[in-house]
Amino acid sequence: MPDTSAGPRLLGPAAVRRLAAELDLRPTKQRGQNFVIDANTVRRIVRESGVGADDVVVEVGPGLGSLTLALLEVVRRVVAIEVDDLLAGRLPATVGEFAPQRADRLEVVLADALRVTDVPGPGPTALVANLPYNVSVPVLLHLMALLPSLERGLVMVQAEVADRLAAGPGSRTYGVPSVKAAWFADVRRAGSVGRTVFWPAPNVDSGLVAWVRREPPSTTATREQVFAVVDAAFAQRRKALRGALRTVAPAERVDAALAAAGVDPLARGESLGIEDFVRITESLESLEHGGDAR
Template identity: 55%
Template sequence: MSGAQNPPENPLNPTDPADDADGASLPPLLSAAHIRDLAAGLSVHPTKQWGQNFVIDPNTIRRIVGLAELDGSEHVLEVGPGLGSLTLGLLDEAAQVTAVEIDPTLAAQLPETIQTMRPEKAENLTVVQDDALRAAPERLGAPSVLVANLPYNVAVPVVLHLLQVLPSLQKGLVMVQEEVADRLCAGPGSKIYGVPSVKAAWDTRMRKAGVVGKKVFWPEPRISSGLVRFDRREPISSEVTREETFAVIDAAFAQRRKTLRAALSGLAGSGPAAEEALRAAGVEPSARGETLDAAAYAQIALALRR
């Protein structure tokens, strides 16, 4: 690709003091000037299509890496590395990083950036040029941690998909739109409790780890971002599958104002069958979907199967 072959002359300076505002002992990270110089040299213009908002503040990168609580032995999966801001920080603290980048120009540039900024860490990086929602799981290896600044438009599908296809994932820290962060962590009865909240609870515990302001991104988004930390646990049920439970969740929230008796009638085949299944699961048929936790949905799925 012509952009990747003709970067600007010396776009990166590993000893740039602007990258080391917290002290000389910290490895340099990409500054706002680095990001813009790299983008200009590659003729890259951040696009809404791929949800590209690059982090330009080294302190924010250090904060994210710190909250991920890496111990130096993990294989970390990063989705959407962009120009490499977070990738550099992760390589400082992880044994191995696999970065999945959908933009072919950025994917081609990333190894060069790491070779310049962290030559001693270059062999610890694997770049996969693909869509994280479509990449074959075997191409991603067996990462134990997910750390990513996720594109706003696909954040929830990416998290749920990776949890499904990568059983090796044990924990993670993702940056998403703040509203999405709140929804992922919401509990039953909350106004923002919905499909993402329940599905995320199938086999993870999620908590909000912080808020990131708009000024640390280029281009600057219209809203703040939220940091979500998750830890893997056993699925809420061993008697019913993830797919069966998720089908019930989707039906229950298709129309939020409907009672579960009405919302699940199509899934059960008839109104009486839905009511029978709900009662068998210990759920009041007149209840609404936003009042139930993930375990209750698993019980409904089991009752429907029977």
């Protein structure tokens, strides 16, 4: 038996390839399977996330267990959500091999993270994951909405997506992901990750995004109503708001709502923050139901 008193052994290139060979696994682009083979990278992710002994962590797409093992070293519990039944079935055995003293801290959920409706056990406090790049934004937003107990998180995503999530109004990369993430949290870029730490190496660069939960804007509108306005505002980026929002309300109501919200009708969506979208939505809803625009 290996000595685990100093913490779990982490996966390196040889161990990752051995596990993949045992499973006859061929990573698929469809599921965004690029496995981290560098122990220093997963240690860095855990360190940057700020999780500790009291945290219950949700991990999405644990794959072969590289990040899972590093998390188990420092947190109280890891709930790993994995859509691939082959990987989900192997993960407990991998933890048993590399970190047997911490195996009871792991729970594996075989599910599509976009479709989960709850997470077993105590309310999770953090999300730490190398998210599948093809669905990273919808997964992040879904879990932020589903799990209000999440206080913070750190995720690895495609570098371009990391820029979008952390962008502020007026930035070239500011868009729908930026605004929607800002509903839930304060988001920041937390660093870059090179391609060589993955197997197989992706053809895109990667970035880390950290976020801390904050109270959503105080509003009479629902999140769904606000997000519908956000989607419309960015559907045709070159259109001014008075034109772009006509997909959600008649022109006369759009003009009145923008005036009431104090927003220039010739402005574009990328110049507005989440609070601006909230005011516009409240005014649109009030006018639709016969009230005065707010």
